[in-house]
Amino acid sequence: KQEVTQIPAALSVPEGENLVLNCSFTDSAIYNLQWFRQDPGKGLTSLLLIQSSQREQTSGRLNASLDKSSGRSTLYIAASQPGDSATYLCAVHYGGSQGNLIFGKGTKLSVKP
């Protein structure tokens, strides 16, 4: 069964800290992996997409890594800000370009001023 797990479920940090969110998946035959941000009651905003052939992607203060062999991905956020407070979801795309996404339950991040 294809499952995605995110640890921790919740995280509270002071402003300015660097932090790492973890995602693990059971089936390594992925097409790609995506990290999303979700604000309360809102839709999903795509942050980073890593193709199965890639090791990492960077966008501004965000860096995502992918290790297919161990079934793990991390999202690194540098110099966290209160505006980063949201739920971060990891989604693994299986079944090629015609496949669907399997999501983790998310990590709820709170950055305190």
Add this chain to the structure above:
Amino acid sequence: DAGVTQSPTHLIKTRGQQVTLRCSPKSGHDTVSWYQQALGQGPQFIFQYYEEEERQRGNFPDRFSGHQFPNYSSELNVNALLLGDSALYLCASSSYNGQQYFGPGTRLTVT
């Protein structure tokens, strides 16, 4: 480019009723996928439509059905609503490379 749009934004229904949710894909996209997100959970795949046919389906009962129109827009229909159907329903569109772009969602409350 308007991106993926969904309507309505919020909806309140009574148990046993039927509901229809609508989605317009991003310009140039021909594939629409639907997801259900219960409170505190990650989204779960319902089904995917391509060329007006259901191409894939997740583990959802037949009460959940859909349709795709020639302009690639899509509807999600849920019959005989249960309290447990209360959730945020997300639509995502994609094209040949499979990257999915999500709409803002429809919040369904069943009382």
